[in-house]
Structure formats: C-alpha cells, structure tokens
Amino acid sequence: xxxxxxxxxxxxxxxxxxxxxxxxxxxxxxxxxxxxxxxxxxxxxxxxxxxxxxxxxxxxxxxxxxxxxxxxxxxxxxxxxxxxxxxxxxxxxxxxxxxxxxxxxxxxxxxxxxxxxxxxxxxxxxxxxxxxxx
Amino acid sequence: xxxxxxxxxxxxxxxxxxxxxxxxxxxxxxxxxxxxxxxxxxxxxxxxxxxxxxxxxxxxxxxxxxxxxxxxxxxxxxxxxxxxxxxxxxxxxxxxxxxxxxxxxxxxxxxxxxxxxxxxxxxxxxxxxxxxxxxxxxxxxxxxxxxxxxxxxxxxxxxxxxxxxxxxxxxxxxxxxxxxxxxxxxxxxxxxxxxxxxxxxxxxxxxxxxxxxxxxxxxxxxxxxxxxxxxxxxxxxxxxxxxxxxxxxxxxxxxxxxxxxxxxxxxxxxxxxxxxxxxxx
Numbered sequence: 001x002x003x004x005x006x007x008x009x010x011x012x013x014x015x016x017x018x019x020x021x022x023x024x025x026x027x028x029x030x031x032x033x034x035x036x037x038x039x040x041x042x043x044x045x046x047x048x049x050x051x052x053x054x055x056x057x058x059x060x061x062x063x064x065x066x067x068x069x070x071x072x073x074x075x076x077x078x079x080x081x082x083x084x085x086x087x088x089x090x091x092x093x094x095x096x097x098x099x100x101x102x103x104x105x106x107x108x109x110x111x112x113x114x115x116x117x118x119x120x121x122x123x124x125x126x127x128x129x130x131x132x133x134x
Numbered sequence: 135x136x137x138x139x140x141x142x143x144x145x146x147x148x149x150x151x152x153x154x155x156x157x158x159x160x161x162x163x164x165x166x167x168x169x170x171x172x173x174x175x176x177x178x179x180x181x182x183x184x185x186x187x188x189x190x191x192x193x194x195x196x197x198x199x200x201x202x203x204x205x206x207x208x209x210x211x212x213x214x215x216x217x218x219x220x221x222x223x224x225x226x227x228x229x230x231x232x233x234x235x236x237x238x239x240x241x242x243x244x245x246x247x248x249x250x251x252x253x254x255x256x257x258x259x260x261x262x263x264x265x266x267x268x269x270x271x272x273x274x275x276x277x278x279x280x281x282x283x284x285x286x287x288x289x290x291x292x293x294x295x296x297x298x299x300x301x302x303x304x305x306x307x308x309x310x311x312x313x314x315x316x317x318x319x320x321x322x323x324x325x326x327x328x329x330x331x332x333x334x335x336x337x338x339x340x341x342x343x344x345x346x347x348x349x350x351x352x353x354x355x356x357x358x359x360x361x362x363x364x365x366x367x368x369x370x371x372x373x374x375x376x377x378x379x380x381x382x383x384x385x386x387x388x389x390x391x392x393x394x395x396x397x398x399x400x401x402x403x404x405x406x407x408x409x410x411x412x413x414x415x
Contacts (some may be wrong), residue, residue, distance in 0.1 A: 006319075006326035010282040015321060041298055114232070115281070 010113045010119040011035065024127040028081055030120055032057035044127055046100035057082070067096040069105075080110035080126045088112050088120060094130070105131045135275065135295040135414045137333070138164040141180020142406035144305070144353070145206050152381035157408020159183070160206040161304050161375065163335065165314050167295055169245035171273030174198045175291065175302050180408065181210030190217055193222065197272050199265075199279075200228035202288035202302055205240050211240075220257040227279070229287035230264035239263040265289055267379050282306050283323035284352040290327040298414035301331035301368070306373045310350060311359040317366060328366035332414055335406060336363065338373035341388060356388050360395040360403070371396075372406040 007015075007130045011027060015036050018025040024041035028034055042048050045064060055063060061076035068074050074095055076082060083091035090111040095105045107128040115121045141147075141159030156409035160178030167173065172193050174184065177200065198218055200268045201207060216222045237253065240262075242252040253260070265279035278292040282303055290303035308314060308323040319325045328334050339353035353375070354362070363371040374390060376385055385405055392403045 006280070007321055007325060009283065012321055013283065016312070019312060061302050 007035065008115055010115050011122045014092075014113060014122075014124055024129070026081070026125040026127065028057070028085075028125075029122045030085075031084060032082070032123075034060045035122070041127060044099070044104060044106070044129055045097075048072060064097045067098070069094045069096065071096070080108045081123050084110040084112045084123045084125075085120060088114070103131075104129060105133070135168065135298060135300065136166045136294065137412040137414065138409055139180075139406055139412075140164060140184045141176075141178045141210070142335075142374050142376060142408060143206075144337070146378040147206075148376075148378040149180045152383075155382040155407065156376055156385050157342060158378075159408055160209070160237075161201075162210060163302065165275070165293060165300070166273045167273045172196050173272055173275065173277075174208045174291070176207045176304065177209070177211040177214065178199055178206050179210045181232050182213040185213065185215035185217075192219075194295060195223045195225070197225045197227065199277070199291055200226065200236075201290065201302065202229055202284060202286060203342055204286070204305070205243065207304070208240065208243050212244060212251075215235055216258065217260075218257050220259070222258045224258040224260040225263060226260050227263045227265050229279075229281065229289045231287045235262065236264055246320060247346075253305065260392060271287075276379075278327065280324065280327050282327070283308055283310060285350075288352075290324045290356075292327045292331070294385045295414070297335075299331045300412075301328040301334045301338050301415060302337075303334070303365075305338045305352055306361055307350070307352045307354055307358075309354065314358060314361045314365060322360075322362070322365065328362070328368060331366065333370045333372060333412060334366065334368040335365055335372045335374040337375045338388065338392070339375050339377045341391075344377075357395055360392050363401070363403075364372040364396070367401075369399065369401050371403045372410075373403065374406040 003020050018038040020023045022040050024044045026037040066074040080091040085111045092109045094107050110125040141158050141162040147160050161176040162178045162180030163175040165173040182394040234344045241253045269276050272367035275293050275295045282290045283303045293300045336359050337354045339357045340355045342355050342357045345355035389405050396403050
C-alpha cells in the first residue's frame with residue numbers, strides 16, 4: 001500500500017479484473033504482501049480471502065507450501081511471483097501446491113505490474129489447475 | 135484559495151440556448167492562491183475566455199495542471215492568449231506515460247495538421263513536467279496528484295492551502311469493478327485525492343439509466359458520484375463534466391436526484407456552473 005493509505009491504481013484495476021473473471025488470480029503488492037485473490041483462486045487454494053487476510057510473502061509461502069513437479073520442496077524465492085518481482089519479467093512453471101484440501105498440480109504464470117517504466121507496484125499470479133490432467 | 139469555473143461541460147463544448155444556465159465550455163478552472171499564484175486546472179474551451187480575462191493582468195507565471203489529454207481538456211490551449219506571450223513563464227503539469235513524453239502527447243493536438251503551429255514554436259516556450267508521485271508545492275498551495283480510473287493516463291488533483299482542500303477529478307469512473315459502498319476505501323480509485331475535501335469537483339456525466347450502456351467509458355453516474363463523495367466524506371460536492379447532450383433542465387433534474395440520493399448526510403451538493411466562484415478560506 002502506498003504511503004497515503006491507498007492501493008496503486010494498477011492494483012485496483014487488476015483487482016477489478018480479478019473480480020470479473022473465472023480465472024484464478026492472486027495479487028501481491030510491491031513488497032510481495034498478499035493483497036487479494038479472487039473467488040476462483042479461493043476454490044483452488046481451499047481458503048476464502050477474507051479468512052486468509054493480508055499475508056507477507058513468507059507467510060503465504062508457508063501457508064501454501066509448494067513442490068516442484070518432481071516432488072522436491074520449492075523455495076519461496078523460486079516461485080514465479082518471487083521471480084517476476086525480482087527479475088521484473090514474466091515467470092512460468094509447473095508445481096504442486098499443498099492446500100487445505102490436499103495437493104493440487106498447477107501451472108503458474110506470474111508477471112510484475114509496472115506503473116511506470118521503473119516502478120513495480122505489485123505482481124499477479126495466474127493459476128492453471130492441471131490436477132488429474134494426463 | 136479562490137476558484138473560478140470557466141468551463142464544466144464534458145466531452146464536447148455545447149453552447150446554445152439550452153445550456154446557458156450551466157454553460158457550454160469544456161473543463162477549465164482558475165485557482166488563485168493566497169500568495170497570488172495562478173493555477174489552471176485543465177485547458178478546455180473555457181480557457182479562451184480566461185485568457186481574455188487575464189489580458190489586463192498580464193500574469194508572469196502560469197501553472198497549467200492537466201488531468202489528462204483528451205481533447206475536451208486541451209482544445210482551449212491554442213486560443214489562450216498568455217501561451218503566445220514570450221514574457222510568460224509557462225509550466226505544464228500532466229500525467230506521466232511510460233511511452234510518450236507529456237510534450238509529445240500535447241503536440242499531437244498542437245501541431246499540424248490539427249493546429250497550424252507546433253507546441254515547440256509557441257512564444258512562451260513552456261516547460262513540461264510529469265506530475266511527481268509525491269506532493270509538490272506551487273506557491274502556498276500543496277498539490278497532490280494520483281492516477282485515477284479513466285481511459286488512458288489520468289490523474290486527479292488535491293490542492294490544499296491553509297487547511298482547505300479542493301479535489302478535482304473531472305473524468306473518473308471509480309465504480310467499474312462493482313458497488314462502491316462494498317469496497318474498502320483503500321481500494322477505491324482516487325480516494326486519497328478526495329478524502330475529507332472541502333470541495334470535490336467530480337465527474338457526473340451520466341444518469342443512472344444511461345450508465346449501464348456506457349460502462350468502461352471512463353465516467354460516473356449520479357449515483358456513483360454521490361456514493362463516492364459520501365465515502366470520501368467531502369463537505370461540498372460539485373457535479374462536474376456535464377454530458378454535452380444534457381440541457382439545463384436535464385441537469386437540474388440530475389441535481390434533484392443527486393440531492394435525493396445524498397439524503398440527510400452532512401455536506402452539500404450543487405451543479406458546477408460556468409462563472410461560479412468559490413472561496414476556500
């Protein structure tokens with residue numbers, strides 16, 4: 001959140017988009033703090049956003065632990081959102097997500113939100129649930 | 135701080151017998167600070183008459199704050215006398231774009247074939263500033279600009295002097311994502327600009343019946359602007375950016391509806407009218 005207590009406009013617009021699509025979207029601010037995820041993401045993550053609340057990157061990485069496709073633990077800094085924020089470019093990978101409802105196999109695409117050419121105000125992750133897919 | 139409205143019509147100038155009470159000129163508001171600084175909000179067609187008014191005064195420094203670069207906020211510029219005076223120190227402020235400089239975006243209008251003279255060749259040799267992300271000072275006024283929801287790069291302005299605040303969001307659609315009254319203020323576009331303002335000049339282009347067929351066009355309905363003003367707890371709401379197809383009678387009806395929606399809440403609601411003067415002391 002900005003110093004005047006207001007979310008940056010790109011995050012506001014992205015949240016508006018998230019509320020109007022059936023694709024699971026997960027939003028973090030410039031510090032990696034979880035600020036929102038939509039209903040489709042709630043289904044996948046097994047937890048309503050109002051119950052999760054705002055979580056630091058460390059907290060949400062622990063809350064939804066991840067493994068790579070071979071079952072090895074995936075460090076927080078190797079997850080697509082972290083890579084997108086750090087490297088300021090899109091990041092994509094497959095992973096297994098350990099949710100309250102069990103294990104889900106997903107593809108994650110994350111990209112940073114640039115308000116201006118040099119200002120990252122947050123990032124978005126899009127989840128593709130491939131659990132059970134051949 | 136004193137404000138004078140030289141234009142409050144939206145989208146297209148609409149002069150004629152049906153709009154004489156509210157005026158047909160597009161967005162332009164003159165501000166005078168206590169230190170005598172001249173700040174102009176937007177360069178709609180109202181700017182032409184302001185230029186004539188300033189002729190006797192011959193101001194030396196002018197700060198023009200542009201909310202965005204749609205034509206109705208820019209088209210008075212070429213006929214603003216001080217722009218052509220080499221003795222005037224002219225500062226343009228406007229929303230940053232990651233792609234094109236403010237000067238180049240203005241030049242799309244102020245250059246051939248749309249205008250005979252290129253902005254680079256006007257005698258006042260303006261200086262162009264992207265509005266900063268933090269508050270800045272013009273004389274005794276503190277200005278805060280923040281991106282707001284419209285189409286293309288757009289900012290709202292919050293101008294404060296001696297504890298009194300004018301918020302200016304002439305083109306704004308904060309409701310695109312859903313019901314404003316169900317949103318946390320931190321997630322409402324422009325809330326930090328309008329919060330607790332003494333006067334809020336805000337987009338009120340559409341009736342509630344018109345809005346559903348115009349979602350995403352960047353403007354607000356009467357119901358949206360009233361909800362927005364109440365969430366922001368402003369003291370006075372001025373309905374601004376009147377639709378060019380709405381005549382005086384229709385605007386009067388919109389004001390009645392706005393007051394009905396406002397109910398018994400604190401504060402006042404009024405139509406912005408060309409020639410209206412405000413004192414914020």
